[in-house]
Amino acid sequence: MHLEGLTLSFAVCILYQRQELFRTRTHLKSKIITQGRNGTVEPRFASRMGILRASDIREILKVTQNPEIISFAGGLPAPELFPASAIAERAAEVLASQGTVALQYSPTEGFFALRQIIAERMNTIWHTQLMPEEILVTTGSQQGLDLTGKLFLDEGDVVLCESPTYLGAIMAFNVFKPHWVEVATDDEGMEPEALEDALRTHERIKLIYTVPNFQNPTGRTWSDQRRERLVQLAAKYEVPVIEDNPYGEVCFEGTLPRAIQAMDSRGLVICLGTFSKIFCPGLRLGWVAANRRYLDKYVILKQAGDLHTSTVDQMIAASYMKTHDLENDIQHKRDVYRKRRDAMLSALEAEMPRGVSFTRPKGGLFLWVELPTSLDARQLLIRSLEQHVAFVPGEAFFPTSGRKNTLRLNYSNMPEARIIEGVRRLAVAVRKELEVGRPAQAPVSV
Ligand SMILES: Cc1ncc(COP(=O)(O)O)c(C=O)c1O
Numbered sequence: 313m314h315l316e317g318l319t320l321s322f323a324v325c326i327l328y329q330r331q332e333l334f335r336t337r338t339h340l341k342s343k344i345i346t347q348g349r350n351g352t353v354e355p356r357f358a359s360r361m362g363i364l365r366a367s368d369i370r371e372i373l374k375v376t377q378n379p380e381i382i383s384f385a386g387g388l389p390a391p392e393l394f395p396a397s398a399i400a401e402r403a404a405e406v407l408a409s410q411g412t413v414a415l416q417y418s419p420t421e422g423f424f425a426l427r428q429i430i431a432e433r434m435n436t437i438w439h440t441q442l443m444p445e446e447i448l449v450t451t452g453s454q455q456g457l458d459l460t461g462k463l464f465l466d467e468g469d470v471v472l473c474e475s476p477t478y479l480g481a482i483m484a485f486n487v488f489k490p491h492w493v494e495v496a497t498d499d500e501g502m503e504p505e506a507l508e509d510a511l512r513t514h515e516r517i518k519l520i521y522t523v524p525n526f527q528n529p530t531g532r533t534w535s536d537q538r539r540e541r542l543v544q545l546a547a548k549y550e551v552p553v554i555e556d557n558p559y560g561e562v563c564f565e566g567t568l569p570r571a572i573q574a575m576d577s578r579g580l581v582i583c584l585g586t587f588s589k590i591f592c593p594g595l596r597l598g599w600v601a602a603n604r605r606y607l608d609k610y611v612i613l614k615q616a617g618d619l620h621t622s623t624v625d626q627m628i629a630a631s632y633m634k635t636h637d638l639e640n641d642i643q644h645k646r647d648v649y650r651k652r653r654d655a656m657l658s659a660l661e662a663e664m665p666r667g668v669s670f671t672r673p674k675g676g677l678f679l680w681v682e683l684p685t686s687l688d689a690r691q692l693l694i695r696s697l698e699q700h701v702a703f704v705p706g707e708a709f710f711p712t713s714g715r716k717n718t719l720r721l722n723y724s725n726m727p728e729a730r731i732i733e734g735v736r737r738l739a740v741a742v743r744k745e746l747e748v749g750r751p752a753q754a755p756v757s758v
Contacts, residue, residue, distance in 0.1 A: 363489065383722075386725060387678065390648060399592070418620050421448055427447040459610050476706060478529070502538065518552075524557065652728060668682070
Protein backbone atom coordinates (compact mmCIF):
# COMPACT_ATOMS: atom_id res chain seq x y z
CA MET A 313 0.00 0.00 0.00
CA HIS A 314 1.43 3.40 -0.94
CA LEU A 315 0.13 6.35 1.01
CA GLU A 316 2.80 8.84 -0.02
CA GLY A 317 1.50 12.30 -0.89
CA LEU A 318 -1.85 11.84 0.80
CA THR A 319 -3.06 14.04 3.63
CA LEU A 320 -2.84 12.56 7.11
CA SER A 321 -6.59 12.23 7.61
CA PHE A 322 -7.05 10.69 4.19
CA ALA A 323 -4.27 8.21 4.72
CA VAL A 324 -5.65 7.27 8.09
CA CYS A 325 -9.08 6.83 6.51
CA ILE A 326 -7.67 4.34 4.02
CA LEU A 327 -6.32 2.23 6.83
CA TYR A 328 -9.53 2.59 8.71
CA GLN A 329 -11.43 1.40 5.67
CA ARG A 330 -9.40 -1.77 5.69
CA GLN A 331 -10.84 -2.58 9.08
CA GLU A 332 -14.33 -2.45 7.57
CA LEU A 333 -15.42 0.01 10.22
CA PHE A 334 -15.48 2.59 7.48
CA ARG A 335 -18.66 1.10 6.02
CA THR A 336 -20.60 1.85 9.20
CA ARG A 337 -19.20 5.37 9.27
CA THR A 338 -20.13 6.10 5.64
CA HIS A 339 -23.60 4.72 6.24
CA LEU A 340 -24.10 7.01 9.24
CA LYS A 341 -22.71 10.01 7.38
CA SER A 342 -25.02 9.54 4.37
CA LYS A 343 -27.96 9.15 6.72
CA ILE A 344 -27.20 12.52 8.31
CA ILE A 345 -26.87 14.22 4.91
CA THR A 346 -30.15 12.69 3.70
CA GLN A 347 -31.93 13.92 6.77
CA GLY A 348 -30.56 17.39 6.02
CA ARG A 349 -31.94 17.27 2.46
CA ASN A 350 -35.33 16.32 3.82
CA GLY A 351 -35.63 19.74 5.32
CA THR A 352 -34.09 19.25 8.75
CA VAL A 353 -33.04 22.61 10.21
CA GLU A 354 -29.25 23.11 10.44
CA PRO A 355 -28.28 22.96 14.14
CA ARG A 356 -27.13 26.29 15.58
CA PHE A 357 -24.28 25.44 17.92
CA ALA A 358 -22.61 27.68 20.50
CA SER A 359 -19.90 29.93 19.08
CA ARG A 360 -17.21 27.98 20.95
CA MET A 361 -17.86 25.02 18.63
CA GLY A 362 -16.35 27.11 15.83
CA ILE A 363 -12.86 26.73 17.31
CA LEU A 364 -13.13 23.15 18.58
CA ARG A 365 -11.97 20.48 16.16
CA ALA A 366 -11.92 16.69 16.45
CA SER A 367 -8.23 15.85 16.55
CA ASP A 368 -6.41 13.66 14.05
CA ILE A 369 -5.37 11.64 17.05
CA ARG A 370 -8.81 10.18 17.46
CA GLU A 371 -8.61 8.99 13.85
CA ILE A 372 -5.17 7.52 14.50
CA LEU A 373 -6.44 5.69 17.58
CA LYS A 374 -9.24 4.10 15.54
CA VAL A 375 -6.64 2.69 13.15
CA THR A 376 -4.72 1.26 16.07
CA GLN A 377 -7.61 -1.06 16.88
CA ASN A 378 -6.30 -3.15 13.98
CA PRO A 379 -4.17 -5.83 15.70
CA GLU A 380 -1.66 -5.72 12.83
CA ILE A 381 -0.71 -2.16 13.80
CA ILE A 382 2.08 -1.69 16.31
CA SER A 383 0.76 1.33 18.13
CA PHE A 384 2.94 3.76 20.04
CA ALA A 385 0.09 6.26 19.69
CA GLY A 386 -2.24 5.92 22.70
CA GLY A 387 -1.41 6.33 26.36
CA LEU A 388 -2.89 3.04 27.45
CA PRO A 389 -1.65 1.21 30.54
CA ALA A 390 -0.87 -2.51 30.13
CA PRO A 391 -4.26 -4.27 30.39
CA GLU A 392 -2.71 -7.55 31.60
CA LEU A 393 -1.78 -5.70 34.82
CA PHE A 394 -5.38 -4.82 35.71
CA PRO A 395 -6.46 -6.86 38.76
CA ALA A 396 -9.72 -7.87 37.05
CA SER A 397 -10.64 -10.93 39.14
CA ALA A 398 -9.86 -9.20 42.46
CA ILE A 399 -12.03 -6.26 41.36
CA ALA A 400 -14.81 -8.70 40.41
CA GLU A 401 -14.67 -10.14 43.94
CA ARG A 402 -14.73 -6.68 45.51
CA ALA A 403 -17.67 -5.65 43.29
CA ALA A 404 -19.63 -8.75 44.34
CA GLU A 405 -18.83 -8.11 48.00
CA VAL A 406 -19.79 -4.40 47.84
CA LEU A 407 -23.07 -5.17 46.10
CA ALA A 408 -23.92 -8.04 48.45
CA SER A 409 -23.12 -6.20 51.69
CA GLN A 410 -23.90 -2.55 50.81
CA GLY A 411 -25.88 -2.76 47.57
CA THR A 412 -28.52 -0.23 48.56
CA VAL A 413 -25.85 2.39 49.32
CA ALA A 414 -23.65 1.51 46.34
CA LEU A 415 -26.50 1.89 43.86
CA GLN A 416 -27.88 5.10 45.37
CA TYR A 417 -26.99 8.77 44.65
CA SER A 418 -24.17 9.95 46.90
CA PRO A 419 -22.45 13.24 47.93
CA THR A 420 -20.86 15.30 45.17
CA GLU A 421 -17.58 15.48 47.16
CA GLY A 422 -17.16 11.70 46.87
CA PHE A 423 -17.40 8.56 49.01
CA PHE A 424 -15.83 9.57 52.32
CA ALA A 425 -13.80 6.37 52.80
CA LEU A 426 -12.21 6.92 49.39
CA ARG A 427 -11.47 10.58 50.14
CA GLN A 428 -9.75 9.42 53.35
CA ILE A 429 -7.65 6.89 51.45
CA ILE A 430 -6.66 9.53 48.87
CA ALA A 431 -5.70 12.12 51.51
CA GLU A 432 -3.69 9.56 53.50
CA ARG A 433 -1.88 8.26 50.40
CA MET A 434 -1.04 11.81 49.27
CA ASN A 435 0.24 12.77 52.71
CA THR A 436 2.38 9.63 52.93
CA ILE A 437 3.70 9.63 49.38
CA TRP A 438 3.81 13.33 48.53
CA HIS A 439 4.25 14.85 52.02
CA THR A 440 1.21 17.06 51.68
CA GLN A 441 -0.96 17.89 54.69
CA LEU A 442 -4.40 17.27 53.30
CA MET A 443 -7.62 16.54 55.15
CA PRO A 444 -10.19 14.25 53.44
CA GLU A 445 -12.38 17.39 53.25
CA GLU A 446 -9.82 18.89 50.86
CA ILE A 447 -10.34 16.08 48.34
CA LEU A 448 -13.04 16.04 45.66
CA VAL A 449 -13.43 12.74 43.83
CA THR A 450 -13.78 13.31 40.07
CA THR A 451 -14.58 11.20 37.05
CA GLY A 452 -10.92 10.87 36.05
CA SER A 453 -8.50 13.76 36.31
CA GLN A 454 -9.75 14.83 32.88
CA GLN A 455 -12.88 16.02 34.68
CA GLY A 456 -10.58 17.92 37.06
CA LEU A 457 -9.23 19.77 34.02
CA ASP A 458 -12.71 20.52 32.71
CA LEU A 459 -13.80 21.86 36.11
CA THR A 460 -10.60 23.91 36.32
CA GLY A 461 -11.43 25.58 33.00
CA LYS A 462 -14.97 26.30 34.17
CA LEU A 463 -13.73 27.70 37.49
CA PHE A 464 -11.02 30.03 36.23
CA LEU A 465 -11.28 30.83 32.55
CA ASP A 466 -13.18 33.56 30.77
CA GLU A 467 -12.58 34.15 27.09
CA GLY A 468 -9.13 35.70 26.58
CA ASP A 469 -7.78 34.81 30.01
CA VAL A 470 -4.17 33.67 29.95
CA VAL A 471 -2.95 30.15 30.75
CA LEU A 472 0.80 29.65 31.11
CA CYS A 473 1.95 26.14 30.22
CA GLU A 474 5.00 24.06 29.45
CA SER A 475 6.02 23.82 25.82
CA PRO A 476 4.86 21.21 24.77
CA THR A 477 1.98 20.33 27.10
CA TYR A 478 -0.75 17.71 27.61
CA LEU A 479 -3.15 17.64 24.66
CA GLY A 480 -6.15 16.80 26.87
CA ALA A 481 -5.58 20.02 28.85
CA ILE A 482 -5.40 22.04 25.63
CA MET A 483 -8.72 20.52 24.57
CA ALA A 484 -10.38 20.93 27.99
CA PHE A 485 -9.33 24.59 28.38
CA ASN A 486 -9.94 25.58 24.74
CA VAL A 487 -13.68 25.24 25.36
CA PHE A 488 -13.31 28.49 27.36
CA LYS A 489 -11.30 30.26 24.62
CA PRO A 490 -8.23 31.18 26.67
CA HIS A 491 -5.04 32.78 25.40
CA TRP A 492 -2.22 30.26 25.76
CA VAL A 493 1.33 31.34 26.56
CA GLU A 494 3.91 28.58 26.14
CA VAL A 495 6.79 29.09 28.56
CA ALA A 496 10.21 27.90 27.32
CA THR A 497 10.82 24.51 28.93
CA ASP A 498 13.96 22.38 29.15
CA ASP A 499 14.80 19.05 30.80
CA GLU A 500 14.38 20.59 34.28
CA GLY A 501 10.99 22.22 33.74
CA MET A 502 9.89 25.73 32.80
CA GLU A 503 12.85 28.10 32.56
CA PRO A 504 12.48 30.48 35.54
CA GLU A 505 13.48 33.65 33.62
CA ALA A 506 10.97 32.86 30.88
CA LEU A 507 8.30 32.11 33.48
CA GLU A 508 8.90 35.35 35.36
CA ASP A 509 9.00 37.27 32.12
CA ALA A 510 5.60 35.83 31.15
CA LEU A 511 4.15 36.56 34.61
CA ARG A 512 5.42 40.14 34.45
CA THR A 513 4.37 40.97 30.92
CA HIS A 514 0.96 39.34 30.47
CA GLU A 515 -2.26 40.59 31.97
CA ARG A 516 -5.19 38.41 32.99
CA ILE A 517 -3.05 35.38 33.86
CA LYS A 518 -5.41 32.94 35.55
CA LEU A 519 -3.42 29.70 35.73
CA ILE A 520 -0.03 28.11 35.46
CA TYR A 521 -0.64 24.59 34.18
CA THR A 522 2.05 21.95 34.61
CA VAL A 523 2.61 18.18 34.47
CA PRO A 524 5.81 18.13 36.54
CA ASN A 525 6.45 14.37 36.72
CA PHE A 526 7.32 12.20 33.69
CA GLN A 527 5.29 14.57 31.61
CA ASN A 528 2.88 13.66 28.89
CA PRO A 529 4.15 14.08 26.13
CA THR A 530 7.91 14.42 26.80
CA GLY A 531 8.58 12.21 29.84
CA ARG A 532 10.49 15.13 31.40
CA THR A 533 10.51 15.81 35.17
CA TRP A 534 11.01 19.14 36.92
CA SER A 535 14.06 19.56 39.20
CA ASP A 536 13.51 20.54 42.85
CA GLN A 537 15.00 24.02 42.29
CA ARG A 538 12.59 24.75 39.46
CA ARG A 539 9.64 23.57 41.58
CA GLU A 540 10.70 25.86 44.41
CA ARG A 541 11.10 28.78 42.04
CA LEU A 542 7.68 28.10 40.54
CA VAL A 543 6.08 28.19 44.00
CA GLN A 544 7.87 31.48 44.82
CA LEU A 545 6.79 33.08 41.55
CA ALA A 546 3.20 31.84 41.85
CA ALA A 547 3.09 33.42 45.33
CA LYS A 548 4.70 36.67 44.15
CA TYR A 549 2.22 37.09 41.28
CA GLU A 550 -0.64 35.35 43.11
CA VAL A 551 -1.44 32.94 40.30
CA PRO A 552 -2.81 29.45 41.06
CA VAL A 553 -0.77 26.50 39.85
CA ILE A 554 -2.41 23.35 38.49
CA GLU A 555 -0.13 20.42 39.33
CA ASP A 556 -1.45 17.64 37.11
CA ASN A 557 0.19 14.48 38.40
CA PRO A 558 -0.98 11.22 36.82
CA TYR A 559 2.51 9.74 36.41
CA GLY A 560 4.46 10.69 39.57
CA GLU A 561 4.13 7.28 41.18
CA VAL A 562 5.09 5.47 37.96
CA CYS A 563 8.73 6.16 38.83
CA PHE A 564 11.42 3.72 37.65
CA GLU A 565 14.60 5.25 39.03
CA GLY A 566 15.77 7.04 42.15
CA THR A 567 13.47 8.58 44.70
CA LEU A 568 10.04 9.99 43.93
CA PRO A 569 10.10 13.61 42.80
CA ARG A 570 8.85 16.23 45.32
CA ALA A 571 5.26 17.42 45.08
CA ILE A 572 4.86 21.11 44.22
CA GLN A 573 1.79 21.22 46.44
CA ALA A 574 3.92 20.14 49.43
CA MET A 575 6.25 23.15 48.89
CA ASP A 576 3.41 25.66 48.86
CA SER A 577 2.45 27.43 52.09
CA ARG A 578 -0.05 29.80 50.43
CA GLY A 579 -2.61 27.20 49.28
CA LEU A 580 -2.12 28.28 45.66
CA VAL A 581 -1.31 24.85 44.26
CA ILE A 582 -4.22 22.71 43.12
CA CYS A 583 -3.29 19.09 42.55
CA LEU A 584 -5.09 16.83 40.08
CA GLY A 585 -4.63 13.13 40.80
CA THR A 586 -5.92 9.91 39.25
CA PHE A 587 -6.08 6.15 39.73
CA SER A 588 -5.87 5.65 35.95
CA LYS A 589 -2.16 4.88 35.73
CA ILE A 590 -1.67 3.25 39.15
CA PHE A 591 -4.87 1.17 39.24
CA CYS A 592 -7.19 1.10 36.20
CA PRO A 593 -8.48 3.89 33.95
CA GLY A 594 -11.83 2.22 33.21
CA LEU A 595 -13.11 2.99 36.70
CA ARG A 596 -12.67 6.69 35.83
CA LEU A 597 -11.57 7.74 39.30
CA GLY A 598 -9.52 10.86 39.86
CA TRP A 599 -9.46 13.71 42.34
CA VAL A 600 -8.85 17.39 42.96
CA ALA A 601 -6.79 18.12 46.10
CA ALA A 602 -6.98 21.79 47.07
CA ASN A 603 -7.47 24.37 49.74
CA ARG A 604 -11.18 24.67 50.66
CA ARG A 605 -11.39 28.17 49.14
CA TYR A 606 -10.93 26.49 45.76
CA LEU A 607 -12.34 23.06 46.51
CA ASP A 608 -15.79 24.29 47.55
CA LYS A 609 -16.15 26.00 44.17
CA TYR A 610 -15.04 22.86 42.33
CA VAL A 611 -17.79 20.99 44.23
CA ILE A 612 -20.47 23.44 43.02
CA LEU A 613 -19.30 23.02 39.43
CA LYS A 614 -19.17 19.25 39.67
CA GLN A 615 -22.66 19.19 41.12
CA ALA A 616 -23.88 21.14 38.09
CA GLY A 617 -21.99 18.82 35.74
CA ASP A 618 -22.75 15.27 36.87
CA LEU A 619 -23.95 15.35 40.53
CA HIS A 620 -21.26 12.88 41.59
CA THR A 621 -18.87 10.21 40.35
CA SER A 622 -20.29 6.66 40.24
CA THR A 623 -20.97 5.56 43.84
CA VAL A 624 -20.48 1.89 43.13
CA ASP A 625 -17.13 2.44 41.38
CA GLN A 626 -15.85 4.54 44.28
CA MET A 627 -16.91 1.88 46.79
CA ILE A 628 -15.31 -0.93 44.78
CA ALA A 629 -12.04 1.03 44.59
CA ALA A 630 -12.09 1.82 48.31
CA SER A 631 -12.82 -1.82 49.14
CA TYR A 632 -9.95 -2.97 46.88
CA MET A 633 -7.53 -0.61 48.57
CA LYS A 634 -8.53 -1.81 52.03
CA THR A 635 -8.14 -5.50 51.18
CA HIS A 636 -5.22 -5.45 48.69
CA ASP A 637 -1.79 -3.94 48.56
CA LEU A 638 -2.04 -1.21 45.90
CA GLU A 639 1.60 -0.24 46.54
CA ASN A 640 2.63 -3.75 45.54
CA ASP A 641 0.58 -3.51 42.32
CA ILE A 642 2.26 -0.17 41.53
CA GLN A 643 5.72 -1.66 42.09
CA HIS A 644 4.85 -4.42 39.61
CA LYS A 645 3.71 -1.83 37.04
CA ARG A 646 6.98 0.07 37.50
CA ASP A 647 9.00 -3.11 36.87
CA VAL A 648 7.06 -3.95 33.70
CA TYR A 649 7.13 -0.39 32.30
CA ARG A 650 10.82 0.05 33.11
CA LYS A 651 11.66 -2.98 30.94
CA ARG A 652 9.48 -1.63 28.12
CA ARG A 653 11.10 1.80 28.33
CA ASP A 654 14.54 0.14 28.24
CA ALA A 655 13.54 -1.89 25.18
CA MET A 656 12.36 1.25 23.40
CA LEU A 657 15.46 3.26 24.30
CA SER A 658 17.88 0.54 23.17
CA ALA A 659 15.95 0.05 19.93
CA LEU A 660 15.96 3.80 19.25
CA GLU A 661 19.70 3.95 19.94
CA ALA A 662 20.39 1.00 17.65
CA GLU A 663 18.03 1.84 14.78
CA MET A 664 17.55 5.59 14.40
CA PRO A 665 19.73 7.50 11.93
CA ARG A 666 21.92 10.38 13.03
CA GLY A 667 20.07 13.62 13.72
CA VAL A 668 17.22 11.92 15.59
CA SER A 669 17.22 12.62 19.34
CA PHE A 670 14.91 11.47 22.13
CA THR A 671 14.25 11.96 25.84
CA ARG A 672 15.18 9.32 28.43
CA PRO A 673 12.29 9.42 30.92
CA LYS A 674 12.83 8.04 34.41
CA GLY A 675 9.17 7.11 34.71
CA GLY A 676 5.77 7.49 33.12
CA LEU A 677 4.48 6.13 29.83
CA PHE A 678 5.98 8.29 27.08
CA LEU A 679 9.08 9.54 25.41
CA TRP A 680 9.55 12.37 22.95
CA VAL A 681 11.45 12.25 19.69
CA GLU A 682 12.96 15.15 17.74
CA LEU A 683 13.59 14.51 14.07
CA PRO A 684 15.91 16.54 11.86
CA THR A 685 14.17 19.87 11.20
CA SER A 686 13.68 18.99 7.51
CA LEU A 687 11.16 16.27 8.48
CA ASP A 688 7.46 16.65 9.22
CA ALA A 689 6.14 14.04 11.67
CA ARG A 690 2.72 14.05 10.01
CA GLN A 691 4.28 13.00 6.70
CA LEU A 692 6.35 10.47 8.59
CA LEU A 693 3.18 9.05 10.14
CA ILE A 694 1.71 8.41 6.71
CA ARG A 695 4.86 6.52 5.78
CA SER A 696 5.06 4.63 9.07
CA LEU A 697 1.42 3.55 8.79
CA GLU A 698 2.51 1.81 5.59
CA GLN A 699 4.85 -0.13 7.86
CA HIS A 700 1.92 -0.68 10.28
CA VAL A 701 3.35 1.53 13.00
CA ALA A 702 1.42 4.40 14.61
CA PHE A 703 2.53 7.29 16.83
CA VAL A 704 1.26 10.79 17.60
CA PRO A 705 2.88 13.71 15.72
CA GLY A 706 4.13 16.26 18.26
CA GLU A 707 2.53 19.34 16.72
CA ALA A 708 -0.76 18.72 18.56
CA PHE A 709 0.93 19.19 21.95
CA PHE A 710 1.82 22.83 21.31
CA PRO A 711 -1.20 25.06 21.88
CA THR A 712 0.23 27.97 19.89
CA SER A 713 3.19 27.01 17.76
CA GLY A 714 3.52 23.38 16.72
CA ARG A 715 6.99 22.01 16.08
CA LYS A 716 6.47 19.74 13.10
CA ASN A 717 9.62 17.66 13.56
CA THR A 718 8.54 16.10 16.87
CA LEU A 719 6.56 13.03 17.91
CA ARG A 720 5.41 11.17 21.01
CA LEU A 721 5.97 7.46 21.57
CA ASN A 722 4.16 5.36 24.19
CA TYR A 723 5.87 2.24 25.56
CA SER A 724 3.50 0.96 28.26
CA ASN A 725 1.00 -0.98 26.18
CA MET A 726 3.08 -3.60 24.40
CA PRO A 727 5.58 -6.40 25.10
CA GLU A 728 9.25 -5.68 24.48
CA ALA A 729 9.53 -7.75 21.27
CA ARG A 730 6.82 -5.71 19.55
CA ILE A 731 8.32 -2.45 20.78
CA ILE A 732 11.67 -3.43 19.25
CA GLU A 733 10.04 -4.45 15.95
CA GLY A 734 7.95 -1.26 15.90
CA VAL A 735 10.98 0.98 16.41
CA ARG A 736 12.85 -0.92 13.68
CA ARG A 737 10.00 -0.25 11.24
CA LEU A 738 9.71 3.36 12.35
CA ALA A 739 13.42 3.85 11.69
CA VAL A 740 12.92 2.46 8.16
CA ALA A 741 10.19 5.07 7.65
CA VAL A 742 12.46 7.85 8.98
CA ARG A 743 15.25 6.83 6.61
CA LYS A 744 12.86 6.81 3.66
CA GLU A 745 11.59 10.28 4.59
CA LEU A 746 15.16 11.53 4.83
CA GLU A 747 15.85 10.11 1.36
CA VAL A 748 12.82 11.92 -0.09
CA GLY A 749 13.78 15.19 1.61
CA ARG A 750 17.38 15.04 0.36
CA PRO A 751 18.11 17.44 -2.53
CA ALA A 752 18.48 15.62 -5.86
CA GLN A 753 22.09 14.81 -6.80
CA ALA A 754 23.53 16.99 -9.56
CA PRO A 755 23.93 14.93 -12.77
CA VAL A 756 27.46 13.65 -13.22
CA SER A 757 28.98 14.99 -16.46
CA VAL A 758 30.84 12.51 -18.65
C1 LIG B 1 -1.24 14.77 31.99
C2 LIG B 1 -2.56 14.09 32.03
N1 LIG B 1 -3.55 14.63 32.76
C3 LIG B 1 -4.76 14.07 32.84
C4 LIG B 1 -5.03 12.88 32.17
C5 LIG B 1 -6.42 12.30 32.28
O1 LIG B 1 -6.40 11.07 32.93
P1 LIG B 1 -7.69 10.42 33.58
O2 LIG B 1 -8.87 11.21 33.19
O3 LIG B 1 -7.72 9.03 33.07
O4 LIG B 1 -7.46 10.47 35.06
C6 LIG B 1 -4.04 12.26 31.41
C7 LIG B 1 -4.32 11.03 30.66
O5 LIG B 1 -3.53 10.47 29.96
C8 LIG B 1 -2.77 12.89 31.34
O6 LIG B 1 -1.75 12.37 30.62
